[in-house]
Amino acid sequence: MQEALRFRLSDSEPLGRAEIIEQARFGRRGPRTVSRGLSLTIRNLSKSFGDNEVLRGIDLHIPAGQFVAVVGRSGCGKSTLLRLIAGLETATAGSIDIGEQARAEDIRVMFQEPRLLPWARVLSNVEVGLGRERASVDAQARAESALVEVGLGDKRAQWPAVLSGGQRQRVALARALVSRPRVLAFDEPLGALDALTRISMQRLLERVWHDQGFTAILVTHNVSEAVALADRILVIENGGIAHDIDVDIPRPRRRGSAELAALEGSILKNLLQGTGDTSDL
């Protein structure tokens, strides 16, 4: 009975619900059972573009199912790190080991732009995410359930052009989720959204991560977003990991709470050191 009630709630009203319901749902859900995520081990990873050395000898282990946020100034190499993990670039030196037998469908990326095909309806756009399983018989059913998961079940037959920015980004999330990835890399996925849409998207990300148990790597320039979502925050500076911070604030986290603000403040202070611009912190 409890189960049924919970799923109804999550299907019919995934976003914009009252804080109190959010709290109650997290409470009821209890601890996660088994993590489906894959662990990542990065050894001595370097990447240069010509003479420009973007990443210098990064060593990093991310346990399965962890939510890691990567923050840093523009051009610090955080997006390059993510593109290397996603296999979009090849490393100059070093290695990245992902799980034991990761398939292409196990690792998905979500970008700042939704990158939807404007000439395909929402549902076909989600089906693209199935990769080589696109032709399977249950492809459509899987795409539909991924759409329901992000709260856009009723938009399946729409063109992307008629959706709002936040809805498009949710379709992109459904496309990334439909193959049940075990590592999901986010490259500033909420960077182009307005403040309110951003907050509801953050909750959505946190919920699907919690439900599906993938390993999440979120690259962001927004420290408050990192603090609200992540188990662990990596601060990248000059092509290396400058700080590795564990965030052991219990979930669900209340936005604007003193704990989060204090952590955000200290990270920002670290980031701004060296520019001399710490006067207002």
Next chain:
Amino acid sequence: MSLVDSLPRVRAPKLPRADGLIPWIVPLAIILTWQIACVTGFVSARVLPAPSDVALAGWKLALSGELARNISVSFWRASVGFLIGGSIGFSFGLANGLSQLSSKLTDTTLQMVRNIPHLALIPLVILWFGIDESAKLFLVALGVFFPIYLNTLHGIRTVDPQLIEMGRIYGMSDGELFRRVIFPGALPSIFVGLRFALGIMWLTLIVAETIAASSGLGYMAMQAREFMLIDVVVLSILIYALLGKLADSASRALERLTLSWHPAFQKH
């Protein structure tokens, strides 16, 4: 977008069923003025016959079967020439858009040939083919080739690289990437080429037919000039206008059908 979308909806109730007629107001007004000018003697019938006389001439030619025969000959030449030139242009556009090697090999040559006005080749074409069908088909095909080639190439080159990267990440094969991402992305530009090509198709055909032909609309107009049948000359010109409009409407309909995803073509 929302503002543009809302405009026709706001205006629609005030002008019921008039939308389809509005484009014809100006042509009809011109014909009416023309008729009045001729009837009142303001314009001499030797300079410009009245629309009613032109219609009469058309009726006579239609009865004798000459009109239908000439139109169908011209139409056949136009479509066959278009198909030949268009498909070659499209193939080169695809090849050069997708392959660096093919582009390096042929693009410079094609750009040089493009700058020769194809109608300047008429004397040469007559020497090669005489006034045979192949002369007209060659000229039409050559004229149609370049707009289709250039716009197909442009369309493929300007497909959003982020979408191509997305397709690759999601494991699309080359064929699938072409079918699902590159071709649909290039389609709006290909249609621009198509409409340019249709215009050039008529232009080329008419010129070729007036200079070297023994049938077709252009030939009919030249014959009429020989016999001072000015009404038939005007009739041919009006038929060109209608055929051109017809070709344009056909390509627009095709555009609406295949680009229904595009915000500019969405129905309200």
